[in-house]
Amino acid sequence: MRVTQGMLATNSLRHLSQSYSNMGKYQDQLATGKKINRPSDDPVVAIKGMYYRTNLTEVEQYKRNLSEAYQWMESSESGIEHATQVIQRVRELVVKGNTGTNSPEDLKAIGVEIGQLKEDLANVANTQVAGRYIFNGTKTDSAPVTIDDSGISVDMNTAAFNVEVSNGVKLKVNINPTNVFGSELFNTLQSIEDALNSGSIESGDEFLSKIDEHFDVMSAERSEIGARYNRLEMIDTRIQDQEIIASRILSENEDADIERVITDLTIQESIHRASLAVSSKIIQPSLMDFLR
Template identity: 55%
Template structure:
């Protein structure tokens, strides 16, 4: 086959164009720190990168969900702690009022403090975090306790507020309000606020004796136990959430490492390849200068 000057020139130009393309690729990798800058550079790396980024995005969302879970549980636990302290103070007052040496005026004074403490318990039951009531199940926009009405109202919403903290794992973060802040005046010992109402009425009743008042000690102890049980359950959930958070933190580290291994360029290798390609390109230019057909000026020299 006859090799012409045009063929040599054409091959030289194609090779120079390919050399420029390789130089551009290495320069892009060095400037961006990425192996590819468009999916067409390497479709396999691009597809894997989409999967790894989706995984990393999910992990980052779970980390944000942990903040919301901690917000609910810690505020609930703090509110239950204050409610427990309030009930313990009411119990102390009941012990005092159970003494038959107390006159009706003294018990009436105790009744006033019990009423104030009851109002404080109502405010605790109506605790809000942001614009959400945390003791009303999933109905977070409705006040759970309202004793000002003719028929006092307390929440009976037992639905759990669940937050996804891992793939397919939903953890409840609220407290069942029917177990801690309830009103049931069908009998003593049934509801927290109804028992306090019965107690307040008996304290204001001059015909009641210390024995009548002392019966409330057992009811109050039961309500305190209910609060402690709710706090124990919250504590167990908190421990699990902390363990899950450690796992998610590890998953985030692993996801970032895998994504980096897939997409990030090896800078040392890129610099070496770039310098090698520059040398090859200069050699190609030198050889090409000899291949190009001589002009009339070359013959005149």
């Protein structure tokens, strides 16, 4: 086959163009730190990257859900603890008023404090997290306890408020509010307050028995949310492990090996310089060179 000067020049230019393309690829990898910059560079890596990135996005969403679950549970546990302290104080006041040594004025003073504690419980029952009432089940847009001139009224929703904390796993993050701030508790406190304000407390032992019952129910509810909180921490640990694994897999799939890229770029630059040197000798001759 006859090889002409034009063929040599065309092939040299084609190879130089390919050399420039290879150098550009390595320079892009070095600049971005990624193996590919467009799906056409390596479709397999691109498809796997989409799948791995989707997994990582799901894990990040579960972490945000976990943060919300922590807020609900911690706020709920804090509300139960506060209610427990209030009930303990109420019990102390009832014991004090049941001694039989208090004057009617003393009993009324105790009744005033009971009334303040009752209103404090109502305010705790209306606790909000991020603008949502956490002690009203799924009706998070309305207050479960209403305080007005006629007294305290309770309208609580007891449905479970679930948060998805893992793939297919939903965890209840609220409590049964009636076990802590139910109408029976407020009725008991109102009965105690009325008895004290009347200047006598004849049913002191009965009141103490009811207070103890409320206290036991609160303690049981606190134990239940504590158990769910422990499970939440275990799920959180597993989600963190999944995030580390997903990030590592995504990095292995997409991130370039910088040391290898630098080596390949250096080799390609050497090849390119050699190609330029050879091409200059091939393309340099002209018709005048042959005529000489």
